Amino acid sequence: MFPENNVLEQLYSSARIAQLDKPHVFPQDVLEHLADPFFVDTDFMSKQVVGHSYLGQPIQMVTVGKGNIAILFWSQMHGDEPTATAALLDLIQFFQQNKIRPWLNEILDKVTLHIVPMLNPDGAQQQTRENAQGIDINRDAAALQTPEGKVLKSLFDNIKPLFAFNLHDQSKYYRIEDTLKPVEMAFLAPAGDAQESIPEHRCNAMKLIAAMLSDMSDELFAKVAKYQDSYSPRAFGDLACSQGIACVLIESGATFNDSNRQNARRLNFLCLLHSIHHIAEQSYNKVLDFDYNSLPFNIENGLSDLIIRGLNVDTVNASFSVDVAIKQQHQKLALISELGDLQQLGAYEVLNAHNFSYAPGNTFEVNQPIDLNKDKYISLLRNGFCRFSGDISLINQLTDWPIIKVPGESEPAGFWRKNMPPTWLMLFNDQVKAALLEGKLIVLE
Numbered sequence: 413m414f415p416e417n418n419v420l421e422q423l424y425s426s427a428r429i430a431q432l433d434k435p436h437v438f439p440q441d442v443l444e445h446l447a448d449p450f451f452v453d454t455d456f457m458s459k460q461v462v463g464h465s466y467l468g469q470p471i472q473m474v475t476v477g478k479g480n481i482a483i484l485f486w487s488q489m490h491g492d493e494p495t496a497t498a499a500l501l502d503l504i505q506f507f508q509q510n511k512i513r514p515w516l517n518e519i520l521d522k523v524t525l526h527i528v529p530m531l532n533p534d535g536a537q538q539q540t541r542e543n544a545q546g547i548d549i550n551r552d553a554a555a556l557q558t559p560e561g562k563v564l565k566s567l568f569d570n571i572k573p574l575f576a577f578n579l580h581d582q583s584k585y586y587r588i589e590d591t592l593k594p595v596e597m598a599f600l601a602p603a604g605d606a607q608e609s610i611p612e613h614r615c616n617a618m619k620l621i622a623a624m625l626s627d628m629s630d631e632l633f634a635k636v637a638k639y640q641d642s643y644s645p646r647a648f649g650d651l652a653c654s655q656g657i658a659c660v661l662i663e664s665g666a667t668f669n670d671s672n673r674q675n676a677r678r679l680n681f682l683c684l685l686h687s688i689h690h691i692a693e694q695s696y697n698k699v700l701d702f703d704y705n706s707l708p709f710n711i712e713n714g715l716s717d718l719i720i721r722g723l724n725v726d727t728v729n730a731s732f733s734v735d736v737a738i739k740q741q742h743q744k745l746a747l748i749s750e751l752g753d754l755q756q757l758g759a760y761e762v763l764n765a766h767n768f769s770y771a772p773g774n775t776f777e778v779n780q781p782i783d784l785n786k787d788k789y790i791s792l793l794r795n796g797f798c799r800f801s802g803d804i805s806l807i808n809q810l811t812d813w814p815i816i817k818v819p820g821e822s823e824p825a826g827f828w829r830k831n832m833p834p835t836w837l838m839l840f841n842d843q844v845k846a847a848l849l850e851g852k853l854i855v856l857e
């Protein structure tokens with residue numbers, strides 16, 4: 413009997429590779445695991461190099477099972493999207509640890525799994541979406557100018573999988589339609605033609621998505637969304653569908669307090685295992701209580717990192733209230749991304765500022781050594797200072813809070829604007845209650 417979810421969770425905890433709980437997965441991580449004979453147990457699995465990247469790194473595939481139904485999985489075709497790579501390596505470890513279990517053998521008698529846990533090692537090495545030619549492999553399905561794209565196309569042609577899983581990460585700023593919540597997992601059964609028709613194999617991909625979501629409904633309720641299915645002949649999922657393969661796109665998303673996306677990694681593992689089970693049993697046809705088409709859509713740019721809601725501003729011209737959204741950019745810089753009525757925008761952190769009023773804050777002139785620990789910084793903020801001038805080298809920085817130096821980019825240019833780093837104070841009854849230091853929110857008790 414296929415185990416219940418609580419048992420699968422326990423088996424997952426033993427199979428999960430702890431060292432992969434980190435922000436990025438590199439080619440070396442994959443190489444190291446696949447080179448380990450205990451990890452890829454050759455009586456039970458095989459591995460092969462199916463091609464090489466533009467810079468000559470091997471692209472490896474692990475094959476497990478001896479059934480007639482072929483299933484292909486690939487991850488990290490976008491080099492900066494590593495979550496599913498960790499999940500696929502967990503899955504391989506899981507097969508190895510559970511190979512004596514009858515229910516797993518029953519499945520692996522029916523299916524053969526072809527697992528490519530990193531299609532774009534050059535992009536993974538450089539932490540870029542594209543390969544080393546600078547080409548997005550998922551826009552190369554028609555032109556086939558990348559060695560990695562050619563490898564994937566050859567796997568479609570040689571393996572002729574019944575199902576294929578195209579595994580990605582999506583931006584943390586997607587929200588679920590009609591909510592302000594992040595999308596933890598997004599799905600798509602891509603179209604194979606411009607009419608977006610639903611031949612039997614595409615319908616099977618939709619049913620399979622419904623089946624896995626139905627198995628995990630307690631866990632995934634209100635956390636998942638689906639992509640719009642506009643046909644893109646340059647994308648590999650669409651190519652797969654046009655070749656008669658039932659293709660499932662899974663996008664790992666973000667959630668609160670999970671910067672390494674370990675929750676999405678675990679959900680990938682569980683979704684893939686349930687899918688493999690359904691394909692082996694052909695039971696995806698029997699799911700009645702869940703409909704792919706009823707999934708909410710994945711809404712792009714629906715979230716930001718921080719929103720300050722309803723901040724009151726008094727100027728010589730008028731008094732008004734405004735919502736301000738702030739997004740982290742590269743290198744820890746945070747900028748104002750939107751201003752105005754942001755009811756439709758959610759955030760990972762929200763400050764309700766309806767009782768607060770904006771104050772630009774003053775500049776503290778440094779002319780003697782200062783040990784700037786949190787207490788000292790808070791007392792400066794309470795006294796209305798949020799920037800520094802003078803001899804900044806005299807500051808002994810004892811917190812990780814930003815030190816904003818003037819003259820500098822954060823100097824208030826009369827008022828704030830989109831794409832500026834936000835630094836100001838927020839007052840209640842003329843007392844400083846909160847501060848923004850280049851986008852970092854400090855709430856004073």
Ligand SMILES: [Zn+2]
Nearest residue numbers: 490493580581
């Ligand atoms: Zn991607």
